[in-house]
């Protein structure tokens with residue numbers, strides 16, 4: 001018999017240890033849209049908790065897109081005439097443009113430079129670049145190494161990669177609840193060694209899956225992991241009928257930086273996931289840092305498409321584009337720590353608590369307030385009230401409880417849910433939920449969906 005989901009049952013210290021271990025294990029792997037780096041990533045995640053894997057063959061059409069060839073890489077370098085390696089893939093897998101074609105040639109510095117990417121404004125950083133849909137090759141390097149390249153000198157350039165007819169790996173798992181309501185929790189697994197974008201999101205994803213699998217739940221949660229964009233498109237291609245019924249979603253990414261926890265709104269900021277997220281941020285942080293919905297982002301673009309329209313938010317700590325280390329080698333394990341990641345994780349688990357407890361209901365006494373006193377839900381002596389010692393079978397009734405109960409009854413027209421009432425009244429969700437349960441226990445309310 002599983003326990004009902006409650007943040008009170010989560011061992012945060014144990015989870016943080018697991019997150020720290022995962023950061024170390026996942027960071028070095030050379031991930032991409034496909035290939036063995038992604039498979040190794042999934043092997044590490046499956047040690048935390050199991051999920052389903054699907055291999056989608058290269059060349060398969062998914063809507064107007066095509067699954068790309070599988071990419072794997074063994075080694076790459078740029079060496080000078082003394083055979084000294086100026087750039088070595090073994091030092092950082094960001095050095096090679098992801099999806100570079102194989103090459104082994106001698107070339108002048110002048111011919112090489114159009115294939116080099118560097119960041120003069122961040123001279124210590126190696127940028128992250130990809131060439132998924134154009135057959136090309138290139139290297140990324142620190143500006144100080146770039147400056148060592150002479151136009152007239154000859155260099156050996158080698159990329160020992162392979163683009164083959166293989167497959168792209170996707171993972172998923174549905175944790176079933178008792179109601180028909182379903183939420184999507186999705187992460188992307190295609191970025192090589194960067195800690196905030198995307199490993200932090202992958203870690204949140206697997207830790208949430210582990211927790212939810214071990215709980216009795218009201219809602220169902222559909223977990224999806226794969227490469228960004230093409231992975232979401234491929235998943236939607238196979239599952240769009242089921243996805244039409246999903247009430248809201250989360251893209252877990254950029255969750256462990258040094259900045260403040262905030263959230264990127266969905267296209268509809270009155271959606272249940274938006275409201276639950278704002279309520280959790282107020283509860284845990286006392287403020288709401290929010291970013292507007294935009295199409296410059298991640299897989300919320302696909303899941304928000306006209307045929308699905310799943311309101312999808314991202315709870316983030318240093319959102320993509322907002323930190324200088326973004327898409328560089330400085331997005332590393334100095335920048336992201338397990339304790340920072342846990343701040344975002346705490347918001348996610350609180351949001352899920354609210355989604356589990358949120359209810360739309362109707363009052364069974366719609367023509368006037370019920371007589372709460374006769375049910376032990378109101379102080380029996382009239383006048384100035386401070387009924388903190390007034391016990392009933394549902395616990396001590398306080399002035400705040402009475403306020404919450406009267407608002408819950410007031411909004412009992414079937415058009416409001418508990419999150420909505422918390423936000424309309426400013427009463428914390430926990431108090432709204434507790435008092436909803438009190439009234440429901442006395443058959444004063446009826447859940448409508």
Ligand code: ZN
Pocket residue numbers: 191197320327
């Ligand atoms: Zn990215």
